[in-house]
Amino acid sequence: MATESREREGFGHVSRTVGVVFRYLLLAATLFGIVALTVLLIYVANDAIQPLTADPGWHLTFFVTLVVPTVAVGGYLLRTDPASFKFGGGVVGALAVSTMFAGGAAMIFVDIVQPVTWFGYVLALAVALAGVVAMERFDRQLPFLVRSVVAGAVAVLSLWLVPGLVRSLPVYPTDGLLLTASLGTPVALLVGRYAAAAAGKRGTALAVLGGVALVGVGSYAGPLIGVDPVPATVLLSVAVLPTGGYAVGTVRRHTERRPGLAFAGVILGGAVVGAVAVDALGFTGPQSWVDWGFLTSAHSGTAADAGLYPAIGGSILLMVTVAALSFPLGVGAAVYLEEYAPDNRFTRFIGINISNLAGVPSVVYGLLGLGVFVTYLGQPTGTVLIGGATLALLILPIVIISAREALRSVPDEMRQASYGIGATRWQTIKNVVLPRAFPGILTGTILALGRAIGETAPLIMIGAPNVLFSLPTEFSSKVSAMPLQVYAWASLFASDPFYRAAVPAGVVVLLVVLLSMNSIAIVLRNKYQNDQ
Amino acid sequence: MTETSANGSTTRRRLLAAVGSAGVIGMAGCTQSGGGDGDGDGGDGLSGTIDIAGSSTVFPVATAMAERFESEHSGVDINIQSTGSGGGFANHFCPGRTDFNNASRPIQSEEEETCSGNGVTPVELTVATDALTVVVNNEADWVDCMTTDELARLWSAEDPPTMWSEVNADWPDQELELYGPTDASGTYDYFIESILGEEGPGHRQDYSATEQDRTIIQGVEGSEGAIGYLGFAYYSQNTDRVKAVGIDDGDGCVEPSLGTARTGEYTPLSRPLFTYPKQGSLSEDHVAEFARFWLENSTSEEIIADEVGYVPLSDDAQSEAMERLETAIENAQG
Numbered sequence: 001m002a003t004e005s006r007e008r009e010g011f012g013h014v015s016r017t018v019g020v021v022f023r024y025l026l027l028a029a030t031l032f033g034i035v036a037l038t039v040l041l042i043y044v045a046n047d048a049i050q051p052l053t054a055d056p057g058w059h060l061t062f063f064v065t066l067v068v069p070t071v072a073v074g075g076y077l078l079r080t081d082p083a084s085f086k087f088g089g090g091v092v093g094a095l096a097v098s099t100m101f102a103g104g105a106a107m108i109f110v111d112i113v114q115p116v117t118w119f120g121y122v123l124a125l126a127v128a129l130a131g132v133v134a135m136e137r138f139d140r141q142l143p144f145l146v147r148s149v150v151a152g153a154v155a156v157l158s159l160w161l162v163p164g165l166v167r168s169l170p171v172y173p174t175d176g177l178l179l180t181a182s183l184g185t186p187v188a189l190l191v192g193r194y195a196a197a198a199a200g201k202r203g204t205a206l207a208v209l210g211g212v213a214l215v216g217v218g219s220y221a222g223p224l225i226g227v228d229p230v231p232a233t234v235l236l237s238v239a240v241l242p243t244g245g246y247a248v249g250t251v252r253r254h255t256e257r258r259p260g261l262a263f264a265g266v267i268l269g270g271a272v273v274g275a276v277a278v279d280a281l282g283f284t285g286p287q288s289w290v291d292w293g294f295l296t297s298a299h300s301g302t303a304a305d306a307g308l309y310p311a312i313g314g315s316i317l318l319m320v321t322v323a324a325l326s327f328p329l330g331v332g333a334a335v336y337l338e339e340y341a342p343d344n345r346f347t348r349f350i351g352i353n354i355s356n357l358a359g360v361p362s363v364v365y366g367l368l369g370l371g372v373f374v375t376y377l378g379q380p381t382g383t384v385l386i387g388g389a390t391l392a393l394l395i396l397p398i399v400i401i402s403a404r405e406a407l408r409s410v411p412d413e414m415r416q417a418s419y420g421i422g423a424t425r426w427q428t429i430k431n432v433v434l435p436r437a438f439p440g441i442l443t444g445t446i447l448a449l450g451r452a453i454g455e456t457a458p459l460i461m462i463g464a465p466n467v468l469f470s471l472p473t474e475f476s477s478k479v480s481a482m483p484l485q486v487y488a489w490a491s492l493f494a495s496d497p498f499y500r501a502a503v504p505a506g507v508v509v510l511l512v513v514l515l516s517m518n519s520i521a522i523v524l525r526n527k528y529q530n531d532q
Numbered sequence: 533m534t535e536t537s538a539n540g541s542t543t544r545r546r547l548l549a550a551v552g553s554a555g556v557i558g559m560a561g562c563t564q565s566g567g568g569d570g571d572g573d574g575g576d577g578l579s580g581t582i583d584i585a586g587s588s589t590v591f592p593v594a595t596a597m598a599e600r601f602e603s604e605h606s607g608v609d610i611n612i613q614s615t616g617s618g619g620g621f622a623n624h625f626c627p628g629r630t631d632f633n634n635a636s637r638p639i640q641s642e643e644e645e646t647c648s649g650n651g652v653t654p655v656e657l658t659v660a661t662d663a664l665t666v667v668v669n670n671e672a673d674w675v676d677c678m679t680t681d682e683l684a685r686l687w688s689a690e691d692p693p694t695m696w697s698e699v700n701a702d703w704p705d706q707e708l709e710l711y712g713p714t715d716a717s718g719t720y721d722y723f724i725e726s727i728l729g730e731e732g733p734g735h736r737q738d739y740s741a742t743e744q745d746r747t748i749i750q751g752v753e754g755s756e757g758a759i760g761y762l763g764f765a766y767y768s769q770n771t772d773r774v775k776a777v778g779i780d781d782g783d784g785c786v787e788p789s790l791g792t793a794r795t796g797e798y799t800p801l802s803r804p805l806f807t808y809p810k811q812g813s814l815s816e817d818h819v820a821e822f823a824r825f826w827l828e829n830s831t832s833e834e835i836i837a838d839e840v841g842y843v844p845l846s847d848d849a850q851s852e853a854m855e856r857l858e859t860a861i862e863n864a865q866g
Contacts, residue, residue, distance in 0.1 A: 302839075465613040470606070478583065491744050
């Protein structure tokens with residue numbers, strides 16, 4: 001006893017004040033950025049959407065039909081059944097994000113790629129794929145060289161011949177049916193397998209057929225409710241079908257999560273009921289600048305008529321180009337550096353330089369693009385291809401670094417086990433490492449694309465036009481992008497109406513796109529971590 | 533056996549015919565006629581792209597014209613980039629990358645040489661008149677008017693003043709804060725030419741230089757001793773934020789306005805604005821048609837004065853420019 005108390009005395013008094021102060025200073029530092037950003041976002045969103053201009057009855061109606069039931073059902077589920085709550089929220093979120101993507105895709109099919117052209121290329125790919133599969137079935141003993149040459153020849157021939165052949169037909173199916181076959185069917189094949197869960201071959205086939213039928217019928221039903229066949233088909237294939245498939249598949253796998261569907265139904269139903277109710281009661285909504293006209297019209301000298309359509313389309317095309325260029329290059333480099341390259345001074349030097357390149361200011365990449373593509377290669381300025389290539393260079397280091405991170409997180413034991421059962425290095429990478437690292441790679445790539453979509457400086461450097469009035473239709477068309485259009489409004493049309501209407505609306509659209517891309521990345525990452 | 537098969541085949545034939553005809557009728561709803569390349573979205577057959585670069589001063593005029601032209605001819609794609617007059621000539625127009633170059637000053641002889649070296653023939657068209665405006669803070673009650681000499685003294689690189697009182701003893705001991713466009717801007721060149729003189733001491737460099745007229749307005753608005761100059765268009769949209777100074781060129785004070793600029797009273801700070809189509813591009817119908825459209829509307833009060841804030845062309849100036857354009861189109865197409 002005595003010794004114990006003496007020891008206690010030995011500690012003396014330690015002041016906790018410093019620790020407490022330090023802790024709250026850190027809290028303040030954390031909150032500072034978040035609060036500042038929130039204030040800015042609320043400010044911009046308020047300018048763009050102007051929620052206060054709506055009829056009080058409008059707010060009340062939606063409060064009653066949407067907010068109250070959502071909070072009640074959601075709160076109850078969150079306490080009793082968190083898994084269902086998450087599932088229901090996931091369904092609604094998936095529908096919202098995929099609807100946005102469907103909007104972008106519909107834009108492409110309405111204005112850029114004719115459905116028949118798309119159909120031709122999909123058919124060509126299918127033919128090539130069928131050829132390769134048939135060859136594999138026919139003879140597995142063919143040497144690698146022969147196989148790759150034949151496969152390459154089939155692919156090139158089919159891509160070269162089939163699209164032209166399809167286009168030259170005197171009569172072909174309607175756009176809706178073409179898209180049902182070339183967009184709805186591949187999606188249905190993917191989704192149907194998930195939705196059918198363990199229902200066997202017959203069930204899967206039925207699910208796929210059901211999906212295709214839904215899209216096909218939709219292409220005829222759409223015009224009845226005022227949606228053109230092409231957007232209707234795209235919306236069903238890209239938004240409704242995957243969300244439905246996700247909902248059905250998950251419920252079939254985890255029956256206990258069924259209440260989540262009710263939760264999703266309450267939210268969606270509440271929104272629809274609210275919309276119908278305010279229409280019937282004659283309550284006017286907010287005088288939002290982000291409206292259908294803003295999303296579908298081009299720039300105008302009067303701020304109220306100005307729209308973002310060509311810039312949205314330009315951003316989509318740029319992202320497609322950037323993804324197509326940076327993903328294979330970046331992942332390829334990462335796989336080489338992680339899996340093949342020896343660890344020596346040279347590869348470490350490369351690694352350090354890639355990290356440095358990731359921090360190089362974007363203006364420098366713009367200059368690089370201008371110098372290499374425009375001055376040296378003599379390409380025209382400001383085209384989709386040049387813009388996409390420059391942005392791809394910009395995010396390439398980020399893609400490489402994040403892909404390396406993902407590859408490094410695959411446990412070495414898995415590689416050793418694979419070697420242990422006699423797999424070659426190529427088989428190990430193909431069958432073990434890449435599938436395991438893929439969600440991580442995808443997350444990194446999406447976040448990098450999110451950076452590219454917000455870039456302005458490189459596009460200015462390569463001479464992208466400040467204003468254009470129609471969507472770019474080919475890779476050699478001039479391109480604008482959302483941040484560039486917002487910048488043009490803020491700088492070249494510096495007047496109050498533009499500051500109050502067009503600029504905040506553009507910022508809100510840009511942020512919504514960016515946040516939904518990031519949300520996809522976050523969902524992928526969480527899923528990946530859970531699986532681990 | 534043969535009998536039944538014969539019976540079977542007739543019914544089968546009938547069935548096939550019935551199914552076939554039903555199928556054809558059904559198919560009619562599922563097909564469209566193909567083969568066309570779908571190029572006919574221009575309505576009146578005009579289609580193609582027009583690339584425009586150049587002066588940020590002319591940019592709002594060009595976009596206003598393009599917007600109206602596009603609404604009539606949806607098959608024509610017009611891209612407009614704001615690069616500054618000189619940048620547009622050097623990097624875009626003379627290398628043959630654009631069809632039009634906007635300029636807030638006439639093309640220089642070196643630029644013309646570069647252009648002709650690449651086989652590009654510029655056609656000079658006057659499209660509007662700009663009035664350059666000197667602005668001060670709303671609180672600066674000591675100055676409503678200044679002479680061109682005072683203005684030159686304020687902005688001169690030689691012995692640059694730091695106090696208002698150094699230029700005019702009636703002005704207070706207020707520190708000067710200067711805002712102006714960068715040396716890449718046509719407005720800067722024009723200011724040197726008209727106020728400081730080409731052979732003069734040159735433009736002082738210790739001022740806040742920006743390509744954005746908005747920043748000039750912001751800077752002048754925020755400081756009592758500030759002075760800046762910028763195009764009349766931007767001033768006219770912000771008349772309540774800053775105060776325009778009248779200019780005395782020896783014949784008394786003249787306030788900058790659309791009226792005084794058009795009559796030529798507001799000297800020396802009003803200037804013509806140009807666009808330079810490439811003669812080679814005028815051989816294409818959609819380019820020629822756009823150039824015509826632009827000139828036809830260059831007398832419009834609604835577009836040039838109300839929307840953009842410049843001074844529209846007089847009828848004489850318009851017909852002169854039109855004549856020049858038609859000659860160029862004939863040369864190009866003939």
